[in-house]
Amino acid sequence: MINEYKDLYQHFTAEDHTFLDKSLELIQRVEDTYSRVVTSFVNPHQASILENLANKYQLQIFVSSRFFPSEWAKVILAPAYYELELEDFELCLLEVNYPSKFHQLTHAQIFGTLMNRLGLDRRTFGDILVEETRAQVLVDKRFTQFFIDNITKIAKVPVTLKEISLSEILHTHESSDSKDILVSSMRLDKLVASTFKLSRNIASQLIFSKQVKVNYAIIDNPSLVIGLEDLVSVRRYGRFKVMKENGFSKSGKHKLTVEIQSSK
Structure with a gap:
């Protein structure tokens, strides 16, 4: 089955090929x-x-983010006879309990602990949800006890993790603003520079130093052409999408509307 569709690769970027291989293996399974x-x-x-x-392969697919509000999700691939049970997503919601009267944990602090101090694979947890006095983490249920046993401090703040019902998930909303910009081309470096009011040299340095992602993949090519709805993330600055093309200016530049999302 897989060999019949090697032409699939031409429809995806090189950055997607590794994930495409793994996805085809799951479909084969x-x-x-x-x-x-x-x-x-x-x-x-x-x-x-x-x-x-x-x-394409006529399988059922269910994405957990359609049932539990989140950005990152777990996905079920299944044959035609399967009927969805939400438990099959193997999700767990962990509440981060800490002395919120004296401290306020941030998304970056929690993420840094999970990724750096414990060295966890990014695929073992999903969204980190933060409000003023509360924080939650969606995790793969298979690793629930590992999280509970090993995460006892975040940014020097003592914490305990407790499993709670998925019905208690926080509904956080990322703030965003629309902005009209002018660029001479749809190159990544020019869009980053114009969106965040940086020099093109600084934008290129950010890209070369692998601090820029396009559709969640690290990109080190400043000349990459960006299209509508592509998500560009720049470390410490935030994220943006090109939402609308508004023609050209008298000088021949692209007139664009971008949506800028605040940095987490």
């Missing part, structure tokens, strides 16, 4: 065993790839 498989956490771009493949 569903077809061979005629049973469901559930992924680790994937980002929205990867979930979209899985949806395209599932439709």
